[in-house]
Every structure is written in C-alpha cells, then in structure tokens.
Amino acid sequence: MSQSHHLAAVxxxxxxxxxxxxxxxxxxxxxxxxxxxxxxAVNPVDWVVQGTSALTYRWLRTPAVLGSDVAGEVVAVGESVTRFRVGDRVLGLATGTDRGRDALREGAFQERTVLLERLTAPVPAGVSDLEAAALPLAVSTAACALFQPKHLGLAMPGAGDRPSATGEVVVVWGGSTSVGLNAVQLARAAGYDVVSTASAHNAELVRSLGADVVVDHHAPSAADELVAGIGGRRVVGAVALGPTSAAACLQVLRRTGGTVLAMASTPVSLDRVAGRRHLLPGALPVFGRIGLTTAALALRARRAGVRAAFVWGSSLRDDEVGPRLWGEVLPRGLADGTLRPVPEPLLVGHGLDAVQAGIDRQRAGVSARKVVVSLEDEDDAHRETRS
Ligand SMILES: NC(=O)c1ccc[n+]([C@@H]2O[C@H](COP(=O)([O-])OP(=O)(O)OC[C@H]3O[C@@H](n4cnc5c(N)ncnc54)[C@H](OP(=O)(O)O)[C@@H]3O)[C@@H](O)[C@H]2O)c1
Structure with missing residues (x-):
C-alpha cells in the first residue's frame, strides 16, 4: 500500500x-x-529553534517540522488510547523538537500530526480552535514550574483538601506572558495567593486570573512594590519569565524568605543571534553573556539559600505532572470555566504559508496575545468552531 502524504511547513x-x-x-x-x-500557535522557542538549532538544539535533524501548539480533530487513535475517539476536538502539546523525538512526524506546523494521549485534552464547546491552540506549551511550562518537585513542587489543583485561602504566595514575574497568565491561574486554582508583574495595560487581565497584586515590571521599584504587596505572607516560590526576571525574583525571594526559583527564560534574549547566516563567531558574546549571567545568578541564589533551576516546558511528558495536567486539571478547568484559554489569540493568517509570518510576528513582540495561524479555509474558519 502506498504511503499517504500531507502538507507541512518544513x-x-x-x-x-x-x-x-x-x-x-x-x-x-x-x-x-x-x-x-x-x-x-507560535512560541518564542520556534524562532529560537529555527534560528539557533545548530547550537541550542544540536540533536535536531532537518528536514524538520517545528511547533508545539495544536488544536484539531482526532482522525485516528492508537490501540491503547481510551480517552479519545475519531471526530473528537482536542488540543495537545507536540514535542517533536525535543531530544529523542521525531520532528518531522511530531511537529505542530502541518496538516496531520501525532500527539501523545497523555499530552492531549478535549476542547469543550464554547472554546474555539484558535483559543485552544494558544494553550499547550504555555500551560505545560507553567505546570512544570509550579508542580514539578524539581521546581516549586506545589500541590496540583484538585489534589486533596487544600483550603481555598492558605495565605501562601507564589510570585509570577512576567504574569502577562503566555506562560505567566497560565501560571497565575493554575496557582490560584491550586489554592495559592499570587502576586505578579505586567505592563499597566495588562494589569487588569492578570488580576482577573487571580493575582491580588500586580506591579509594572518596567518600574525600577517593581521588586520593592512586590515585597510590600506580599506583606507578611509565606512565599512558596517564584516563577521567572522574561530575560531579566530571574535576578528580580531573586531579590524578592531574598527579602521575603522564599527559597525556590523556577526560571523559564534565558537571562539574555537570543533575538540578536537567531537566524544569522553565520551563527559563529557572532553568537559567542551572547552565549558567553548567558553563561556568565547564569553562573552569577546561581552563585547569588546559593548564597541566599535559594534553589534555582531552569524549566523545560515539555518535560512533563515523562512524569506525573503531564497526565495530571492534561488528563484531569485542564479538561476539568476548561469545561467548568475555572481555567480560561489565555492569552487571547492573535490570528495572523490562514494556511501553512502563514506560519513563517506568524513566527516573524511573534519574534517582533506581542503583549498578552498568542500568535495563531488557522489551517482551516478562511470561509470554514469564519464558520464558528464552537460546536
Ligand atoms: N523553558 C521553557 O520550556 C519555555 C517554554 C515557553 C516559554 N519559555 C520562555 O518564557 C518566556 C515567556 O514566553 P511566552 O511565550 O509566555 O512569552 P510571550 O507571550 O511572547 O511574552 C510576551 C510578554 O512578555 C512580557 N514582558 C516584556 N518585558 C518583560 C519583563 N521585563 N519582565 C517580564 N515580562 C516581560 C510582556 O508583558 P507586557 O506587555 O505586559 O509588558 C509581553 O506580554 C520567554 O522567555 C520564553 O522563551 C520557556
């Protein structure tokens, strides 16, 4: 039988x-x-991998299909799959660019892809495909930071009988990033208080997801304001999103007695080097600064008694957090409305041809929006997918 084919952005x-x-x-x-x-949907990692894989994702073989965020319809299921049937609307985390995976088979930016059942969730009526696509890597990264024992190790939503208000605080620096918005609402759903940062125009959004203090991360006094907002509450850890956020979080932790820092971002943006025709030697100063800044941060963290580690947003594929998030917390939260599909999608085009423009758009910078591309015909996409 001849192998069937489909189209991909390669x-x-x-x-x-x-x-x-x-x-x-x-x-x-x-x-x-x-x-x-x-x-x-498009994430910063897509232009990082596209532009720097020779140095940062050295295991990646080309041709490859990039992309982590998928929403669509199940067309085939494996033998042991019990939670999904052909025809179900789903969202899921594609992990094709991870070490040991097959990027051509498991990348998001194509007409057909494979998802692991344990990293897939149903899309409830009332949530559109574009809204659903905004979630997978952002919510997964947030869950890794908050719930993996290596990071904050918090109790997951629905785990046991946590009182709804414990007076324990999670710091989310960068609450208006895609990951941050999800971290705020997951931490709240797990019963923790949340203090956070965002530009002034996003403060209300971050508050609406459950943060009780939101300060402007551009203000020189941001760390002071967060410490004041925390008051006497016990800090259970901080999630640092954005290149300069780890140092800022460290200040807050030192002054409040917090001892755990989950870092999702490199301390220096790779924007300046990604995609250069010749990565070396131009990238050396940037990677040098990343190495030195990371080493300095690690030293300051150790001196302050803070356990600091980098988050890998798809590492929940191989632990208990993945099945709990994707099999319980996310389906229940999306269905009953306690978790919202955030950030709001920013539709940049239709069809696989638009994916590169989407990557360029995300790299140019977004504010509390998720760059998404519809793979439906324009006419079909306008027909509401909220079945
Ligand atoms: N390690 C992993 O596995 C992993 C996975 C996903 C993402 N990440 C990283 O996590 C970070 C967030 O990713 P994302 O996709 O959520 O980003 P995103 O949605 O593209 O982030 C855009 C947001 O960044 C915020 N921002 C700008 N300057 C900031 C600052 N100084 N401090 C804090 N936030 C600032 C902006 O907020 P305002 O407009 O309100 O200023 C804007 O809303 C990125 O560095 C990304 O590379 C890592």
Missing part, C-alpha cells in the same frame, strides 16, 4: 525560512492520536 535546513512541502502522514503508535490540525 524547515529544510538550520536557519532556513519554512517552506510548504509534502511529508509522510503518520500512523498512530499505541499511545498516540493522529490529529487533523485546525489551528497552531
């Missing part, structure tokens, strides 16, 4: 622009579903 070689090409259509392994992709 990275043919490191640092190339994406091109639309035929790729083999996968069959599901026992624990996978195959999804007809209707919407994808």
């Amino acid at each position: 990275l043919r070689e490191p640092r190339a622009r994406l091109v639309v090409d035929d790729v083999p259509t996968p069959a599901p392994a026992v624990d996978e579903v195959v999804v007809r992709v209707r919407a994808v």
Whole structure:
C-alpha cells in the first residue's frame, strides 16, 4: 500500500525560512492520536529553534517540522488510547523538537500530526480552535514550574483538601506572558495567593486570573512594590519569565524568605543571534553573556539559600505532572470555566504559508496575545468552531 502524504511547513535546513512541502502522514503508535490540525500557535522557542538549532538544539535533524501548539480533530487513535475517539476536538502539546523525538512526524506546523494521549485534552464547546491552540506549551511550562518537585513542587489543583485561602504566595514575574497568565491561574486554582508583574495595560487581565497584586515590571521599584504587596505572607516560590526576571525574583525571594526559583527564560534574549547566516563567531558574546549571567545568578541564589533551576516546558511528558495536567486539571478547568484559554489569540493568517509570518510576528513582540495561524479555509474558519 502506498504511503499517504500531507502538507507541512518544513524547515529544510538550520536557519532556513519554512517552506510548504509534502511529508509522510503518520500512523498512530499505541499511545498516540493522529490529529487533523485546525489551528497552531507560535512560541518564542520556534524562532529560537529555527534560528539557533545548530547550537541550542544540536540533536535536531532537518528536514524538520517545528511547533508545539495544536488544536484539531482526532482522525485516528492508537490501540491503547481510551480517552479519545475519531471526530473528537482536542488540543495537545507536540514535542517533536525535543531530544529523542521525531520532528518531522511530531511537529505542530502541518496538516496531520501525532500527539501523545497523555499530552492531549478535549476542547469543550464554547472554546474555539484558535483559543485552544494558544494553550499547550504555555500551560505545560507553567505546570512544570509550579508542580514539578524539581521546581516549586506545589500541590496540583484538585489534589486533596487544600483550603481555598492558605495565605501562601507564589510570585509570577512576567504574569502577562503566555506562560505567566497560565501560571497565575493554575496557582490560584491550586489554592495559592499570587502576586505578579505586567505592563499597566495588562494589569487588569492578570488580576482577573487571580493575582491580588500586580506591579509594572518596567518600574525600577517593581521588586520593592512586590515585597510590600506580599506583606507578611509565606512565599512558596517564584516563577521567572522574561530575560531579566530571574535576578528580580531573586531579590524578592531574598527579602521575603522564599527559597525556590523556577526560571523559564534565558537571562539574555537570543533575538540578536537567531537566524544569522553565520551563527559563529557572532553568537559567542551572547552565549558567553548567558553563561556568565547564569553562573552569577546561581552563585547569588546559593548564597541566599535559594534553589534555582531552569524549566523545560515539555518535560512533563515523562512524569506525573503531564497526565495530571492534561488528563484531569485542564479538561476539568476548561469545561467548568475555572481555567480560561489565555492569552487571547492573535490570528495572523490562514494556511501553512502563514506560519513563517506568524513566527516573524511573534519574534517582533506581542503583549498578552498568542500568535495563531488557522489551517482551516478562511470561509470554514469564519464558520464558528464552537460546536
Ligand atoms: N523553558 C521553557 O520550556 C519555555 C517554554 C515557553 C516559554 N519559555 C520562555 O518564557 C518566556 C515567556 O514566553 P511566552 O511565550 O509566555 O512569552 P510571550 O507571550 O511572547 O511574552 C510576551 C510578554 O512578555 C512580557 N514582558 C516584556 N518585558 C518583560 C519583563 N521585563 N519582565 C517580564 N515580562 C516581560 C510582556 O508583558 P507586557 O506587555 O505586559 O509588558 C509581553 O506580554 C520567554 O522567555 C520564553 O522563551 C520557556
């Protein structure tokens, strides 16, 4: 029988622009579903991988399909899959660019992709494909930071009988990032108080998700204001989002007695080097600064008695946090409205040709919006997908 094919936005070689090409259509392994992709979202990691994989994702082989965020419809299920059937609307985390995975088969930016059942959730009526696509990597990274024992190790929502108000505080620096918005609402759902940062125009949004203090991260007094807002409450840890956020969080932790710091961002942005025709030697000063800043942070953290570690947002694939988030917390929260699909999607185009423009748009900078691309025909996409 001849192998069937579908279209994908393909990275043919490191640092190339994406091109639309035929790729083999996968069959599901026992624990996978195959999804007809209707919407994808773009993350900073997509332009980082596209532009720097020769140094940062050295295991990645090209041709490759990038992308982590998928919403679509199940078209095939593996033998051991019990939670999904053909025709179900789902969202899921594609992990194709991770070490040991198959980027061509498991990347998001294509018409058909495979998702692990344990990193897939149903999309409830009332949530559109574009809204659903905004969630996977952001909510997964937030969950890793908050709930993995290596990081804050907090009790997950629905775990046991935590009182709704314990007076224990989580600091989310960068609360208006995609990851931050999800960290705020997950921490609240788990019963913790949240203090956070955002630009003034996003403060209300971050408050609406459950933060009781939101200060402007651009203000020189931001750390002082957060410490004042925390008052006498016990700080259970901080999640640092954005290049300069780890140092700021460390200040807050030192002054409040907090001892755990989860860092999701490199301390220096890779924006200046990603995609250069010749990565070396131009990238050396940037990677040098990343190394030195990280070493200095680690030293300051150790001296302050703070345990600091970098988060890998798809590492929940291999632990208990993944199945709990994707199998329980997310389906229940989206269905009963206690978790909102955030940030709001910013639709940049239709079809796989628009994915590269989406990556460029995300790299240019967004504010509390998720760049999304619809893989539906324009007419179909306007027909509401809120079935
Ligand atoms: N380690 C991992 O596995 C992993 C996974 C996902 C993301 N990340 C990283 O986590 C960070 C957030 O990613 P994302 O996709 O959530 O980002 P995003 O949605 O693109 O973030 C945009 C937001 O960054 C905020 N921001 C700008 N300057 C800031 C500052 N000085 N401090 C804090 N926030 C600031 C802006 O907030 P305002 O407009 O309100 O100023 C804006 O809303 C990025 O560094 C990304 O690379 C890491």
